[in-house]
Amino acid sequence: MLAAAVVAGSTTFNLGSAIWQFVVAVFMGVLIGVLFGAAMHQLRMRSDDPVITGTFGLLAPFGAYAIAEELGGSGVLAVVAMGLFVGFNAPRTSYTTRQQEAPLWLSADFLLESFVFAYIGLQLPRVVSELNDGEVGPVIGLSGVVLLVVLLVRPLFVYPANAWGQWWTRMRLRKWEQMKLRGASAPVSRTRRGREELTDQQLRQRLSETKLSWRDNAVISWAGMRGVVTLATALAASDLARLDERAAHALVVVAFVVTVGTLLLQGLTLPWVIRWLKVIDGSEAQEDARQMAAVRERSREAGKAYLRDKRTEWAQERGEGALREFDLFAKRLVRVELDAETAQIDLQQPRMTQDDLMAMSKGWLAVRRQLLLEERDAGNLSEEVMHELITAIDAEELALDTRVATRGQSRP
Incomplete structure (x- = not known):
């Protein structure tokens, strides 16, 4: 009955034309989505203002959908492709962007899904009655x-x-x-x-x-x-x-x-x-724990390699006598990696400026975050474990910035 109705709804049906329309819809939809996703990713990489990135993040899907539909593509596929591209590259953006957008998109997802289901539910009686x-x-x-x-x-x-x-x-x-x-x-x-x-x-x-x-x-x-x-x-x-x-x-x-x-x-x-x-099967949890322990060990080694390079630069710039303060602070960074919940970065090291301490701490976090992305891309780390560890690093960076801002405001 539905087939007859569908045939009656169109003048003629051409299989080749239908297949071509399907191919164009898929290709153009994915292409437009990837282009919008790449543009959105570049904006997120160049702007640290979560208000700007959040606003464009809310508006860009509508633009991708409209342009894809205008060019004969699938607007739905365009939005999905854009979301996949932006989501995959989200760990490369600033931590403030991720922390601001997470509750925003959860709320938007809940509201939009509720609206669509409610709209379809309200429309169904009218559709059946007609x-x-x-x-x-x-x-x-x-x-x-x-x-x-x-x-x-x-x-x-x-x-x-x-x-x-x-x-x-x-x-x-x-x-x-x-x-x-x-x-x-x-x-x-x-x-x-x-x-x-x-x-x-x-x-x-x-x-x-x-x-x-x-x-x-x-x-x-x-x-x-x-x-x-x-x-x-x-x-x-x-x-x-x-x-x-x-x-x-x-x-x-x-x-x-x-x-x-x-x-x-x-x-x-x-x-x-x-x-x-x-x-x-408890093996998945065991595998996640194994991956987490292994990547933390590699992260620690990468962090130590970063500190060794910085130590050499520090000695060349300030002399061998300034290495004592550097080594003390480096040990504190390693303790943060070993026990992120209890260890704290001391920003009141003697004879080290706050800018130097912040630069070292930020570089330490950036090296660990980059290692997680490389392990994810190499297939050695699942997406779930990577996001869990990225969230922990983001929390460390937030605590660091909050501590600096609090001490800056407390100064006369």
């Missing part, structure tokens, strides 16, 4: 069929995809073993940005995909809740395809049923499914 009496039942039935198809398509993709990944892993490991026997170089670089060579175990781990049981794949298959993007896409698709009012209303009803159905059915039962299948 359908003809003979169309309500078939559209509701079609919505149920589509919901069932959505529930079935995901496991039909997840299980074969996992099998393909495991097969491809075995092929890569077999090729690697053969190259080792021939004495050739491994298909993965053995060095990591100039550091020590990777061991065979580390290389094997990089070449391997995570092994998932059928229970793991079942949970992944069931965690396919649809959200506000589905509703927004349904509204945009009706305009893009130039459907008539009846077909557009039917599309909105189907999207609403699929979204609410998956949220209520899968969302409410997902914790129960996880417990029933006993997909509870």
